[in-house]
Amino acid sequence: MTGWLVFLGLALLVGGSLFRWGRLPKGGMELVGAALFVGVAGYAWQGSPALPGKPTPPAENAQVPDNGFLQEREKMGMSSVGGDAQVLASADSFHQRGLDLYSIGIIKGELSRRPNSPDLWVGLGNALVIHGKGMMNPAAQLAFERAGKLAPDHPGPPFFLGLAYAQAGQLDRAATVWSDLLARSTPDAPWRPEVEQRLAEIAQMQGGGAQQ
16 A cells, blocks of 8 residues: 555656646646556556565675785785775775675776786786686686786786686696796795695696596
């Protein structure tokens, strides 16, 4: 009953407003009345005015697993403070709610202002891989390569490129990228243990597959 009262009240309000301020041409009110009548009839036919109101609950956002980007990037010497770090943290929060396109959009927006940030290009590559359900794609690879060209001595771009390959199941490519990173790194580079561990894991997986 409440639904009917609300609907009829709105219909009368619209009709009265048009009559008072609408300045309709001759015969216009007849057309308005007909339109309102059709609306009432349609509501009675397709609606459920007798049922109590029940708001539709908001859809729960899908929770996606953490791919370790925020944790690993600190190990790779990427800044954890400043503008780029805040952008990447915001992008990660969107990913955690399943809003991958928002994550990509916020990084692209910052790249339009800071196109020479290797950290943002790495973040974009990571975001594109997540949006691709863990599969490497040309756009993601291009983003990682762009980061590598901007900072050829930075371990972040090749490490996360290799990580993307590994997550996509392309273990040979991941091993190649990480082996090259080790070859270019100094013996005391702080990221060597992490890369060496990743390579050992790949070797173990490949060895286990060969034994089967």
